[in-house]
Amino acid sequence: MKHLSKVALLVAGVALAACSQPHLDGSGTGTGSGLGEAGSASDPTSVAYFNETIGDRVLFEVDQSTLSEQGRLVVLAQANWLLANSDFTAVIEGHADEQGTREYNLALGARRAAAVQELLVSQGVASNRLKTVSYGKERPLEVCSQEACYAQNRRSVTVLTAGLSS
Amino acid sequence: MKKLAASLLIGLCAFGAMAQLAKAQSGPLRIEITDGVIEPLPYAVPDLVAETPGSNQIAKDMARVIAADLNGTGLFREIPAKAHISTITHFGSPVQFADWKAINAQALITGGVSVSGNELEVKFRVFDVFAGQELGNGLRFKGTTDGWRRMAHKVADAVYSRITGEGGYFDSRVVFVSETGPKNDRKKRLAIMDYDGANLQYLTDSSSIVLAPRFSPTGDRVLYTSYETGFPQVYVLNVGSAQRRVLSNQSGTMSFAPRFSPDGKSVVMSVTEGGNTDLYKMAIGGGKRVRLTSTPSIETAPSFSPDGSQIVFESDRSGSPQLYIMSANGGEAKRISFGQGRYGTPVWSPRGDLIAFTKQNKGRFHIGVMRTDGSDERLLTASFLDEGPTWAPNGRVIMFTRETRGSDGVSALYSVDVSGRNLKRVEVTGGGSDPAWSPLQ
Structure with missing residues (x-):
């Protein structure tokens, strides 16, 4: 019977699809499913004021969970707001960009959320008013596969809920 | 259902x-x-x-x-x-x-x-x-x-x-995450199908994010991570009845990346507390969690050796994600990945001789294999984003997730022979990710 010939071939990588343009509509609202934009942004006790004027989110460098100086200032302002508005609780979401495995990004997002939580608690916000959750790379805000989008996705979002502490 | x-x-x-x-x-x-x-x-x-x-x-x-x-x-x-x-x-x-x-x-x-x-x-x-x-x-x-x-x-x-002269793998199934919807509003649900994509059935609805299902050694149960409570926690689901129960639900923690031990009696997983992720083991019936690692670094993606004596996992204790092997009871871990780039999601082959992994290097992702001592690393694929290998029951074929880039990027299941030959897309209706191959039925 015939010998089976053995031919060495290289497996060619699959060609990449062309890179698409980023959607830079700037309209991200996090993934929070809280009460939405309750109240007017001109009311300093409103969720809208917190989200827009104080800033509900902090961005992180690649692979990092350390707060930047700018991020630190945002979280300090969040702490002051939470201290002044003690009816609110918050879930701090940690997110990662798509450059990483699902598991690692879940853990990385948790680090980011914890960094924000720790600073809030260090400023006197009661820890029982705060929870953290990581979404890893499951909830991207921006969908292009470029640094402009990745930078927006490496974030924490402090999502407020009015009412009872847990 | x-x-x-x-x-x-x-x-x-x-x-x-x-x-x-x-x-x-x-x-x-x-x-x-x-x-x-x-x-x-x-x-x-x-x-x-x-x-x-x-x-x-x-x-x-x-x-x-x-x-x-x-x-x-x-x-x-x-x-x-x-x-x-x-x-x-x-x-x-x-x-x-x-x-x-x-x-x-x-x-x-x-x-x-x-x-x-x-x-x-x-x-x-x-x-x-x-x-x-x-x-x-x-x-x-x-x-x-x-x-x-x-x-x-x-x-x-x-x-x-x-x-x-090899064992077969055709009479097997794959549990995976079925995906629909745009990248920034992706709906995920657990699904199961024959290895060739036939007989697709859904095991959960898409009301919560579900991730990374893993079969029990007999294929009758599936471990997975769900956001059902709003926080990621590990669940176990009976494939026949679709009944599920939470395995680990401690307030203030999250749990993910579960995998069965080869005897089906225990589960190893990542638990995050205070932002720090470590590996834990617990009995499938519940009970106390035993901590296997105790470091400030990220430890995740654990996978047992086929004899149950060791665990390969991913850790960034060296500064970047790398692969390590330790005893199934914890303790000292030995690093096995030393090539360029980052390594993750190691999975021990059913034959025990190889570790499949995800590698990220110079902006590309690869599925690769290496021996359990880290030698003979071979990359089998290259793309914008390949991750999450799973072994066919005979250890000859690896299935994984491939995601395309950009705003219309989608996830699909691919398979490749462990030799690097025969790369192909698995025919599935809609998108899919996180496949796990069952044992031979």
């Missing part, structure tokens, strides 16, 4: 008339699976012989599934029916080897099918055409008509096994 357990009893027996011991792979017809690319072996599988009225369609369909299984390995090439000179009209009739030699069919598979009510019986033989003799003994499987695909897979597994 529909009962998933295959209502299928498979009877497996050698024919009485051929009850002598099988020759142990002594025939000349043999594919040696090597790391190189081989010329696929030409074979013929005519429609199986319908031996009872009303079994014609199943007889044809089973031959097509057998052929799809064999062709899909990249190791076999079917000679189409239109080229056949002989037809097989009786399962027991002598084979006209000259007619099959003339079309260069090196192997010939013949079979017979009979249907009685919802009972289905299939028998088959494999012939080494050029040697002019049967390869091994004929076999007979009994089951039900709605399980006809499984029975065809069993035939194909037996043929594959006889010709390659």
